Amino acid sequence: MKTLSLPSRLPLLEGPTPLQPLERLSRHLGGPRLFIKRDDLGGLGAGGNKLRKLEFHLARALAQGCDTVLIDGGLQSNASRLLAAAAARLGLRCELVLRKRVPRTDEAYEHNGNVLLDRLLGAKVHVVPGEVDSRALLNELAARARGEGHVPYVLPFGASDALGAMGYVECAREVLEQSLAAGLHVDRLVVACGSGGTQAGLVAGLTALGSAARVTGISVLAPARDIGPRVRVIAEEALALLAPGSALRADAVEVDEAFVGPGYGLPTREMTEAVALVARTEGLFLDPVYTGKAFAGLLARIADGGIGRDETVVFVHTGGLPGLFAYVSAFEE
Ligand SMILES: Cc1ncc(COP(=O)(O)O)c(C=O)c1O
Numbered sequence: 625m626k627t628l629s630l631p632s633r634l635p636l637l638e639g640p641t642p643l644q645p646l647e648r649l650s651r652h653l654g655g656p657r658l659f660i661k662r663d664d665l666g667g668l669g670a671g672g673n674k675l676r677k678l679e680f681h682l683a684r685a686l687a688q689g690c691d692t693v694l695i696d697g698g699l700q701s702n703a704s705r706l707l708a709a710a711a712a713r714l715g716l717r718c719e720l721v722l723r724k725r726v727p728r729t730d731e732a733y734e735h736n737g738n739v740l741l742d743r744l745l746g747a748k749v750h751v752v753p754g755e756v757d758s759r760a761l762l763n764e765l766a767a768r769a770r771g772e773g774h775v776p777y778v779l780p781f782g783a784s785d786a787l788g789a790m791g792y793v794e795c796a797r798e799v800l801e802q803s804l805a806a807g808l809h810v811d812r813l814v815v816a817c818g819s820g821g822t823q824a825g826l827v828a829g830l831t832a833l834g835s836a837a838r839v840t841g842i843s844v845l846a847p848a849r850d851i852g853p854r855v856r857v858i859a860e861e862a863l864a865l866l867a868p869g870s871a872l873r874a875d876a877v878e879v880d881e882a883f884v885g886p887g888y889g890l891p892t893r894e895m896t897e898a899v900a901l902v903a904r905t906e907g908l909f910l911d912p913v914y915t916g917k918a919f920a921g922l923l924a925r926i927a928d929g930g931i932g933r934d935e936t937v938v939f940v941h942t943g944g945l946p947g948l949f950a951y952v953s954a955f956e957e
Pocket residue numbers: 672673701702703782784816817818819820821822823911914915942943944
């Protein structure tokens with residue numbers, strides 16, 4: 625396989641994550657041949673996709689002499705929890721601006737899941753109403769830290785830019801290497817799409833490595849007309865770093881917006897059914913905000929023929945397990 629030259633990286637994962645067959649589920653569905661890339665298993669902070677992005681961002685932050693990291697997100701943000709965990713391991717100060725953007729106010733949502741873990745990890749947490757401009761507040765907090773003699777590093781939303789996407793270039797390379805070693809030909813990867821950097825990295829990585837595997841992003845946040853072009857921009861910028869002069873295929877970015885439901889972070893029946901199905905057939909946990917909706921999209925597209933029963937499909941499990949404990953009531957309904 626081609627070797628790619630990536631920016632410097634600070635290892636947070638412990639080697640490649642497993643690529644596992646979903647045999648019982650594939651049989652239950654009557655195809656396709658399903659595999660799961662276990663990016664929910666990380667060595668740090670309960671794991672998840674943001675660790676791969678943070679490997680590149682934190683390498684740059686440390687090279688700049690940073691001692692304080694800051695990010696914004698929703699109240700139950702997984703990215704924030706993983707930044708807090710990485711900061712704890714590296715001995716950095718960490719400030720989180722968590723916006724109450726999801727209309728859920730029950731005890732579990734407000735205090736359990738990622739919120740509990742952020743506090744345990746020692747992050748300084750600023751919870752703000754949904755209408756607050758969290759980016760402006762982050763920049764203010766960074767300026768305040770600078771004024772106190774610290775060196776702050778503000779991460780982009782979702783750590784989703786070309787540098788963060790390098791983490792998923794690396795994931796694409798792992799999937800190709802693992803499938804080659806197992807004698808598999810992967811036709812398609814399916815992944816949750818929030819801020820877009822994960823999908824963008826996969827697309828850029830597969831393109832740079834010369835793979836024809838498709839990537840289907842299932843949006844959990846924005847309409848395809850908004851997030852599709854964003855994914856494309858990040859993928860193009862990442863590709864320009866990896867393989868200057870090469871171009872994305874016109875159809876390289878595919879976003880399915882049909883599974884967002886009533887909104888970001890709001891449960892759907894398809895999501896709860898997908899979470900239960902994967903738990904009961906494979907003993908694996910998806911999350912209610914990202915992977916549950918993405919898997920619901922995968923199941924629906926298999927059912928309607930959009931994904932062929934003769935395909936070999938890899939679902940990229942991007943983590944989010946702590947979110948389950950914030951959504952107790954969604955699974956009682
Ligand atoms: C568990 C989980 N899966 C998927 C995503 C989506 O990744 P991206 O924001 O890169 O699209 C996120 C992002 O917050 C996440 O926390």
